[in-house]
Amino acid sequence: MQLLNTYVDDLIKRALLEDMSYLDLATDFLIDDNQTSNAYMIAKDTGVLSGIKIAMRVFEILDPSFRYELSKNDCENVFTGDIIVNFTGKTAQLLKGERTALNILQHMSGIATAVNNLQLLCNGSKCRICETRKTLPGLRAIEKYAVLCGGGKNHRFSLSDAAMIKDNHIDACGSLKAAVEALRENLGHMAKIEVEVRDKSELQEALECGCDVIMLDNMTPEMMSECVKIVAGRAILEASGNITSDNIAEVAKTGVDVISLGALTHSVKAFDISMKIEKSGGAKL
Secondary structure, three states, rough: OOHHHHHHHHHHHHHHHHHHOOOOOHHHOOOOOOOEEEEEEEEEOOOOOOOOHHHHHHHHHHHOOOOOEEEOOOEEEEEEOOOEEEEEEHHHHHHHHHHHHHHHHHOOOOOOHHHHHHHOOOOOHHHHEEOOOOOOOHHHHHHHHHHHHHHEEOOOOOOOOOOEEEEEHHHHHHOOHHHHHHHHHOOOOOEEEEEEEEOOHHHHHHHHHOOEEEEEEEEOOHHHHHHHHOOOOOEEEEEEEEOOOOOOOHHOOOOOOOOEEEHHHHHHOOEEEEEEEOOOOOOOO
């Protein structure tokens, strides 16, 4: 997956403006504009790296003279104490970009690590780990990229990618069948239909309507296993709702095709990374 450069630059610029509206009260009065420094980023935990070039782009935008050399790349495992990247640039710009670069890198690497840990728990099964649309506003593309770095797959990027019929849609339309029939009349041939079901009767109705994907919402593993047998490969089955590291292996064993978790993006733990600037001569007078 190649993220669009204009999206990445826009995200970074908005983050920098949020963090530094006009000036940096510490750096601008301490560091000479022409001072340069060597620096590095170091892992303080073990996991999967994601977003390193985006983090480096923060400094490139601030300082055209900035140069870096990667020791680790996205999708690679990193361990506590590993040097991830060495770089050189204007000291003031390194200090101004530090928090933005680390926020992005730590968040993305946290997602990649969480996905990888869950995928390992599902080894031996056919199921794929996906995120949902429960992403932080403005960060969806980098969060979904991070899921791929961790070995997962992407769910739909937006409401425009596929038609997902949820309980509120069904209630508003009167029935699942009515909702699907209305969609069939209007959707193009490229659009898939997914429906959320809560029990076996809704599952049967979704099958009869020919839905492409069926989400098993907040079901027990026992119920999921029964649904897998009923569907028998006639639709893609997605498990979602109250799935954690404690029960994901059991869910994977039911035979579902996809497990989706909102927690991968909306409440993931940041991966601990630090930036260190090598000591230099001192502050400006």
